[in-house]
Amino acid sequence: MKNKNGETIVVKSNTLVEMRPYDMELNEQRFFLMYVGMIHPRDIQNTREVKFNLKEFGKLVGLRRTQPGDLKPVVEKLFKRHIEITLPNGWEWIHLFKQARVIEENGVWFVEMNCSDEMLPFISELRSNYTTYELSYALSLKSENQIRMYEILKSYQWKGEKILELEELRLGLGILEHQYPRFSDFNRRILKSCQDALYENTDIKFEYELIKTGRNITAIKFLIFENIPKPKTIADEIFPNEEVITTAESTIENGVQLPPSEAVPNDNQEELAENNTKQKRRPTPEEFNAMSEEELHEWYGPPIISNFAVACNFEFDEDEIQVLLGIFREEAMWLLNAKDQYGYSKAYYVLGTVYQTLQLRRKKEKITHPHGWMKVALRARCKDESGEKNG
Numbered sequence: 001m002k003n004k005n006g007e008t009i010v011v012k013s014n015t016l017v018e019m020r021p022y023d024m025e026l027n028e029q030r031f032f033l034m035y036v037g038m039i040h041p042r043d044i045q046n047t048r049e050v051k052f053n054l055k056e057f058g059k060l061v062g063l064r065r066t067q068p069g070d071l072k073p074v075v076e077k078l079f080k081r082h083i084e085i086t087l088p089n090g091w092e093w094i095h096l097f098k099q100a101r102v103i104e105e106n107g108v109w110f111v112e113m114n115c116s117d118e119m120l121p122f123i124s125e126l127r128s129n130y131t132t133y134e135l136s137y138a139l140s141l142k143s144e145n146q147i148r149m150y151e152i153l154k155s156y157q158w159k160g161e162k163i164l165e166l167e168e169l170r171l172g173l174g175i176l177e178h179q180y181p182r183f184s185d186f187n188r189r190i191l192k193s194c195q196d197a198l199y200e201n202t203d204i205k206f207e208y209e210l211i212k213t214g215r216n217i218t219a220i221k222f223l224i225f226e227n228i229p230k231p232k233t234i235a236d237e238i239f240p241n242e243e244v245i246t247t248a249e250s251t252i253e254n255g256v257q258l259p260p261s262e263a264v265p266n267d268n269q270e271e272l273a274e275n276n277t278k279q280k281r282r283p284t285p286e287e288f289n290a291m292s293e294e295e296l297h298e299w300y301g302p303p304i305i306s307n308f309a310v311a312c313n314f315e316f317d318e319d320e321i322q323v324l325l326g327i328f329r330e331e332a333m334w335l336l337n338a339k340d341q342y343g344y345s346k347a348y349y350v351l352g353t354v355y356q357t358l359q360l361r362r363k364k365e366k367i368t369h370p371h372g373w374m375k376v377a378l379r380a381r382c383k384d385e386s387g388e389k390n391g
Helices: 026-038 054-061 068-079 117-128 132-140 144-155 166-172 183-201 266-278 285-290 293-300 303-311 318-331 333-337 346-364 370-390
Strands: 049-053 082-087 090-095 097-105 108-115 161-165 204-213 216-226 251-253 256-258
Touching: 026 049, 026 054, 026 068, 026 108, 026 132, 026 144, 026 346, 049 054, 054 108, 054 132, 054 346, 068 097, 068 108, 090 117, 108 117, 132 144, 132 346, 144 161, 144 183, 144 204, 161 166, 166 216, 183 204, 303 318, 303 346, 318 333, 318 346, 318 370, 333 346, 333 370, 346 370
Parallel strands: none
Antiparallel strands: 049 108, 082 090, 097 108, 161 216, 204 216, 251 256
């Protein structure tokens, strides 16, 4: 990769995962991941200006307090961040963001962020390496080094293993030189803690082997496996103020009854079986990235259907997407008609947020009928959006 002066950028990896400032705090990382997750993967240039509801963000990541005064310092600190790039003849520093705002509109607080022009190539590569599902995993982790461990190992999942020098790993995890100088402490507080957290909360798990040079441990070999997080029967950690029920009872969220997580009504059994048989194969990340707009529409129909499919990570087929589109038409037609400054329907962003919530829920409990869950939750969200608009 070359910079604007035509100089070759010398880095071990062009991914922002490895170049990101190592001392980012937990909520800084979460804001950054939220920013990346809301960018449209096929039009990063025109969707780089991201705006999200502060209270909604708090629910997604499990924050008990989402007062703007509490989170303003986090946004301010993230805005001042930069990355360092080694050049053949020196160094270059690039700011992550060129603009950030915390603003109130009609009693609702929002965060607006826009990355710097120089960061666009790195943001583009990072976004193409993530799906909405994976971002929801990262958002649910509870410490800075857990998120970093997930990102590092996720990038090598395709190989199944990775050997990292101990000092390189410590640096990548943001562990300072004076922290955990004894390996036994590093092993217990970092390695085993990350191992448990990834196994319980994400789509990968790992084992590790210690590599010695003489009597000293100098490197670690990670063995990386696919994982299905275990459903939890305790209260959902992502929504600490809500009761999560993993029986046939319904979940109550903000006064709205959501669909049961375990039971599927008998009259939906045939519909579920039919949907399973007609479900289209999802395109692989390589297929998706290589598709032209015409090919994407050919795969999933007209633009609004294909955009909705992207928002739901291609989990639902065209008929199921049509049902979700119908909910917007019934409950909040204005969201379909309202466009952002780049011409994207605001319904796209609402649908993507509801789908992210589904992904976080299903990591904690078994969602037998995800499309049914989406229908009820999306209808409730549309009514909520319309209520705020009219209120």
